Amino acid sequence: MPVLTRDEAQTRARHLDVHHYTIDLDLTRGDELFGSTTTIRFTAHHTADTFVELRPATLHRATLDGRPLDPATLDDNRLPLPALTAGPHELRIEADMRYSRTGEGMHRFTDPADGLTYLYTQAFLDDVQRVFAAFDQPDLKAVFDATVTAPPEWTVLGNAIAQRTGDPADGRWQLATTPPLSTYLIAFAAGPWHSVHTRHAGLPFALHCRRSLAPHLDADAEELLDITRRCFDRFHEIFDEPYPFDSYDQAFVPEFNPGAMENPGLVTFRDEYVFRSAVTDTEREGRAVTLAHEMAHMWFGDLVTLQWWDDIWLNESFAEYMGYQVLTEATRFDGAWTEFAVTRKGWGYDADQRPSTHPVAPDPDAVHDTAAALLNFDGISYAKGAGALRQLVAWLGEKDFLAGINDHFTRHRFGNATLADFIDSLARATDRDVHAWAGQWLRTSGVDTLTPTLTTQETPAAAPQHTTHPAATTEPTGHWQLDLHHDGTRPHHLTIGLYDRTPDNPHTLTPRPSAHTDLPAGGGTHTLTFTGHRPDLLLLNDTDLTYAKVRLDPHSWDTALHALSGLPDPLSRAVLWNAARDMVRDGELAPAAYLDAARAHLPHETDTALTRGVLTFARHQITDRYTTPTARPVALSTLTDLCRDLLHRTQTDNNPTHHGIRLTAVRTYIDSTTDPDTLQDWLDQGTVPGGPTLDPDLRWRALARLAVLGATTPATIDTELARDPSATGREGAARCHAALPDPTAKETAWQAMYTHDPSAQLSTYLFTATAQGFWQPEQLDLLTPYRDRYHPAAVALAARRGPALAAAAGTHGFPHPFIDQHTLDLGETCLRTADPTPALRRKLTDQLDDLRRALKIRSATTA
Template sequence: MSVLTRDEAQTRARLLDVHRYTIDLDLTAGDEIFVSRTVIRFTARADADTFVELKPAELRKALLDGHALDLDTFEGNRLPLTGLAAGEHELLVDATMRYSRTGEGMHRFTDPTDGETYLYTQLFMEDVQRVFAAFDQPDLKAVFDLTVKAPDGWSVLANGITEHLGDGRWKAASTPLISTYLVAVAAGPWHSVRTEHRGLPFGIHCRRSLAPYLDTDADELFEITRQCYDRYHEKFAEPYPFDSYDQAFVPEFNAGAMENPGLVTFRDEFVYRSAVTDTERQTRAMVIAHEMAHMWFGDLVTLRWWDDIWLNESFAEYMGYQTLTEATRFTDTWTDFGVARKAWGYDADQRPSTHPVAPEAVEDTASALLNFDGISYAKGASALRQLVAWLGEKDFLAGINTHFARHRFANATLADFIDSLASATERDVHAWADAWLRTTGVDTLTPVVTAADDGTRTLTVEHNGSRPHRIAVGLYDLDVADESRHLVLRERLDLDIPQGEPHPLGK
């Protein structure tokens, strides 16, 4: 199997403009395989050779503009399209594909409780090819039209609203322009709870054997969903970009959740089957908020290549914690972040294996996940939070909204993100990014308080490190009248620490 390199992706993105995938999946062909027929409409900007990816059980037919392609040229996971002429093309690929038991591609699960079978896709980041033929890279966005044939008694969920046409045939509404890795389908005899919020259909789904547990928590799940949804609409000028918001709790899921547009999948351990702590409920709410942030940052505006995956995750991580704090009953989430997540980042950053938050280059899909660690997630999110403090939230959000407006339904890089933020502030965001995102290791800030004979005290913050910081200093009085001797905030000072020098902060 060939992994896609960044050079290959750049060459193909220059060559192709992909318009539309029409995908038909037949899920009634037995326990091992399903049938996948795909028509891709695209434009070639020049005469050239290229290829489409696919990992079939059996490649049955491939037609380019109605002419059969030689199936013997198929090698590994690539079907060559040689001698492509500049202009419009239509590629049809007819294949059978294998169900997966590893959570990659089209996962198939039979519930031991009741014998019911469920299928769902997980296509990040190159498992699209296990389900349908595709130009599988994030910056070749297209419209997806999907039809599915499913067994009787099943329902089918997808990115767009689905409709049962009768006789087990389902059709999903056309998506807007999205990346291949974000396409999603879930099929089975789901237990579903549905509602509507501000005219948008909301659904939560799980396998039938978990129905009572989902029903018990449905109010809480919808409340968190509504609160986050409303808060994001206060922050972001761009409205929610898709036609519905389904959250499916699926069995044997490898990750915590996946941000498929309009159909977020979660591990179904989040449907609690026994008493849990409030911290566990907070974690679940955090994942809901995190995935919803991706609807804008990740799905509406998508990374151009996998070297910016840390930014995608750090942004959702920052937004998730911040939005939960602002909009839900979980108001202490940053404490949780400080204790659990940030410590992970500090730890990773002081090991010999540390690396900059933003990697210089990721050469291929296989190496994109190697740096996915405490630096990418925890330090990245902490650095973004520092960026918000340093810019001020108003300018940060203005920059984010510029970013969404500039790159909606398209792709953007870290450089584009920094440019968008720079447009909203006088501050030098490019220098900030160099100091925080291209370097390794921690800065140490040490507060030193000295008292003079006249009772005045002076606070000095010693700065060992090279980065600019914006910090808040609280001045407190001890409430001696109060038996529990509480500290009472007298004043909060927001202060800039420039690069690399001790900075007297006043009295």
């Protein structure tokens, strides 16, 4: 399929003004196809050739100004409009479109729990053409009207208020006219939704999910709506522009590929956010961040939209930053930045150290087409960009930052804007050189590293003076010096945390007043001098206001090993844990030393986000990738012992925070144990001793681990599926069957993932679950033949099924348990000779770089 190039988009934008779309969808034509009729009114500025995009199953008719166009001229996804004359035009296209099973275009899902069917669209980035014909680029905004025919028992949702028309038995719905929108933001959802309605600020608000999840949505509806209202009100306090749409629907939809999508007036979320099993408060916080993030997009992205995909950061970095900030300011989740530090920031740091890294705002020539643009929805555009904006606010000041944002909204309301436009708005609000800042922060790639070196010098005491405290004059005075080594190019406004061991409890730390400094651009060593004695712990980037890796001097690291859990602020502890994480990844700290630190300090940790972040890194990176096979059993034993400590500490504790720590410990214990008898006993009893009960999530998790250990059977898995016949249960069963250490089970799973039979192809979710179960470090001998089959199969699948499956095959499908040179050679040969699709190539590039890093860490550890 041809992708749209930047040059083509610029040419078409100069040629056309698009005014209005009228869309009519017929969702009553069966399980495979739906009807799509589109009328587009637009103006051409001069005579030229152009085209409109659509990907139909069948193109029935196309007319331009009443004159028929030949459907046979449709070339893949482009219908030519040759020699289009200057002036107004009306294009009408009637087609049958195909439902998707991969979450792209119009996705169709039948719930195995009750047999009910649901549809929703995902038009991003260039998938609206799977739903209706469009001039599919973000800077050709237009007004939209839509009608939908659906089964009469269904509800239809869209970007604007939808109402039934005529006889209810006809299933006809009319959507209100939208303001000007980009095509990628158009959305529809249809099905027998369970809905919770309310009103706020004079607007209709609603939550929607499939009926089998109704009890779980109802249980959390007030929390979800309260967060929605609080964030909505806070955005109205800080933004001059009011919410720009006529309603606010939030639909939790099945088999959704991203976390959420910011469709104006109809935000779609993956329905795992409707919790059907116990979750931690940190997971509720994560859901709340997503709600706030998507609401921020109503301004950042929907009201003012990027002109081309090189400026995707203007959407995602801002929504990421504003989501965390507004959540912190307006809800009970006032520690959200700790979760950002320990979870999201590592995503950005990792992405920024791979060969595929790119600037937050890449050069336009680097985003030459939509396929290239899709690759940039990563930890850089989200987490690094948000970290850069947090640094910008610290350097610029919140008042000037918000003034610049509001100027930006006013100047480009319902239009398109670029990085240059945004920087100009900021520059109008401040005397600081934001153009230079943007060049240093947004146009460069890579992570700066900050390393401290401390020296001390005592000086003789001053001569005694008349004082009421003569003893004070007998103490020597002195100073200590910080040489701050800056390996990188960006300026940093930096907080330096200074801590002393508490005299009566050396495992706790007492903060001194923090120091603050501005590091200039260009790197080098910068010297700061302080009076008094040196602190026991010096922590660079305390409060986590900048984006940089930090190191500790030897004395501070020794203090941290003894008193890390004694740091009073969880955000400070997050910065320190991130420093340890980076040291492991850079070969400066042995993986076993990280595990030892976790073993020593997590039993005293009170923050669930930190507990989860440290355990996740320890379980999946330290244990499975950085630890050699011979040392892995000891690492797993360390983790299970640590989890037992956490369970013991929280067994009789009624602290709600500790409930989250306990649940996190249970999950990690299940994933790490090599003792199937304990897991089987928990399953038989239906509970962990002292709680929690084994809800569906924990039951499937325990059964998956039993499958890996060869301690369950296909019949037992099928019995569990009969107990939980939901979509999540179906995924759990697929994961468990694929995890069995049995040749027949492995070949069956492989064929399910990579079959060419269209009638048997897995959805993205089922493919992911199967791949997650398939590759297990405990089963290397059994899996070795599949490692050699992987690259040809993945390349063919990506070409056949598109970017969503390519991404799944390149992440979950990659043979990650094999940390060896042969696996690296296979991947490098594939990249050189097999011509994988861009989406798969990017994932393989990242996987191979992670593999090289793991090999270096193992080599350093062995040496």
